[in-house]
Amino acid sequence: MTSTDTDFDPAAKEQQLRSESEQWDTSRPEDARPDDIPTIDLEPYFTRGSDQELSAVAEQLRIACEETGFFSIVGHQIAREDLDDTFEQVRQFHAMPIERKNRILMDRPDWPVGGMGYLPLKNRKLPARETGNVNEAFIIKCDDTLGMDDNQWPDADWLPGFRARVEHYAHQMESLGKRLLPVYARALDMPADFFNKAFVNPLYRLRMTHYPAIAHDPENAFGIAPHVDTSFCTILAQDRPGLSVFSERRKVWVNAPVVKDSFIVNTGELLKQWTNDRFLSTRHFANNNTGAESRYSIPFFFNANPHHVMTCIPSCCSEENPARYPPISYAQSQGVVQGE
Template sequence: MTEKLFDAEAKENELRTQSYSWDTSTALSAEDGDIPIVDVAEYLRTGSRDALKVAAETLRGACETVGFYQLAGHGVDRKLINNMFAAVRAFHALPLATKQQIILDRPDWPLRGIGYMPVGERRFPRREKGNLNEAFLIKSAQGISFDDNQWLAETDLPGFRGVVEEYANALTTLARSILPVYAVALGLEPDFFAPGFTHPFWRLRMTHYPPFPAQDADQFGIAPHVDTTFFTLLLQDSPGLTIFSEKRKAWIKAPVIEGAFVVNSGELLKQWSNDRFVSTKHFANTDGTASRYSIPFFFNANADYPMACLPTCCGPDNPPKYPTVSYQDSQAAAQGE
């Protein structure tokens, strides 16, 4: 039997249509137990199988029943995190004309999906109304290096590129280091995912939500959506992220835990796991009085790696729901990359 082909555009339209049906009018404050904390300090320090199992059990529960968690004990230096937030604030404080020198998808730059994205962009995620944020984006994959991205001149923002590169490298190392936790959580050998992440595709987004007054009911800092990633590692400097808890069947205001990453599974991991892991619905706003900054790191397998249904997530009574697909044939295709 020939496997059904993946239709990237149809999937993009399906996700967008679903998002319009979500009732986001009520968001609850987080209560004790709402948001699991996955602490990987012991595993990263010792590499022990016991510590790996403990972290994997918590992660499994989070990804199957809640949809997101706070990652603690990750080892990313607090000074680097502070430097990164300072660099992002400095970038967005520049004059608009300076930032527009590296505008997203400018015609004379060969790489798409990177650069400065002004307020009101209708992509990432694609929506009818523009998102009320501005962002600077870079990405990496096999054959795509830091040099292939757009950067301001060093004289425009001294030290900025160095901090961003250091942070991106640290997040790549972290993301790879927790792949065994995901593998064991899914009943696989710890090194199962390693072949698919030799040259992972990632995108780093440095986002500023200006302090706009109360928005229309159908306009957001960033519109309701699901990420299309394996997983996303997010830092936020202040509240504003709202995530749908599958456990409570309610929108939850994600608290800011100092030094912790908010982590959510994306659509590709949901499909790869045959819907075992949740693809998390979320959106973001400001309170209308102050700027908010967030730094999501979107992490995926090698762009050309074929993600066939995981062997522990399908069987005679649970056949694969999705065709084998790679990132470049799914989201990269849908986004015109």
């Protein structure tokens, strides 16, 4: 696709991504080496906020986004107690009887907004695949028109305090995403406030995922099937290993470690296109959980305002390197869905 193209076909894009993912050989992942998924410490910049510290952390992010597409962040100032409490709420939600969870089933005909609520085990959505994903999830989303009241919530009598805890965590993650924007901007040699207007009312999706401990099923081989995200970036919390990532440096699949008090962050397709393919959108999948205990993960998919038109970032194109993609908003790209 070149800058002269004016149309974007989300169905064709989804089919392209699905076709590509079906060709990936994921059979032999190995444990990650230290530099496969670099760790970035945000504390100096978040604490003092000097221009020098912004430049230093932005350089680390630039290298990670150009060479790996995935990195861990520490020093993010999300308290361990808040994260532990949110994971406990997620566990309590998924421990509810299935009859209660099915009352807030995602995409049910009598709920006016799709893509929110309970996504059951062996679903074939997010990402869409021919075989089931061995996970279940509770999903909320907000944007410039959708607020917390538009989402489906379990009855407060079933889970007292659940909604308040989840809303609090979502607001924390939205704030963290916005605090990262100057780092992304500086990494791209743009003014620190470059992304601000695009994220006044960001679209985000918070997914609270349960990978139950079950026997390996060849027909449903993945916790979440191999895919790339479509977000600006995804910020993932996980309570135990289970994520596998393709190392662009070494051209092998690696099992991502869980770094204490960290989030894993990755670039999605829209930021890849916004940067004219300068930043990677790295393929990944969640393993079928064949361990003795359940695994839980909480990815936060962070996007610009759904109607903000993303034109190629000036530092990422030139006469010698013209824009490969037409200006596009997230709303125009709907139909391409997000995974882990």
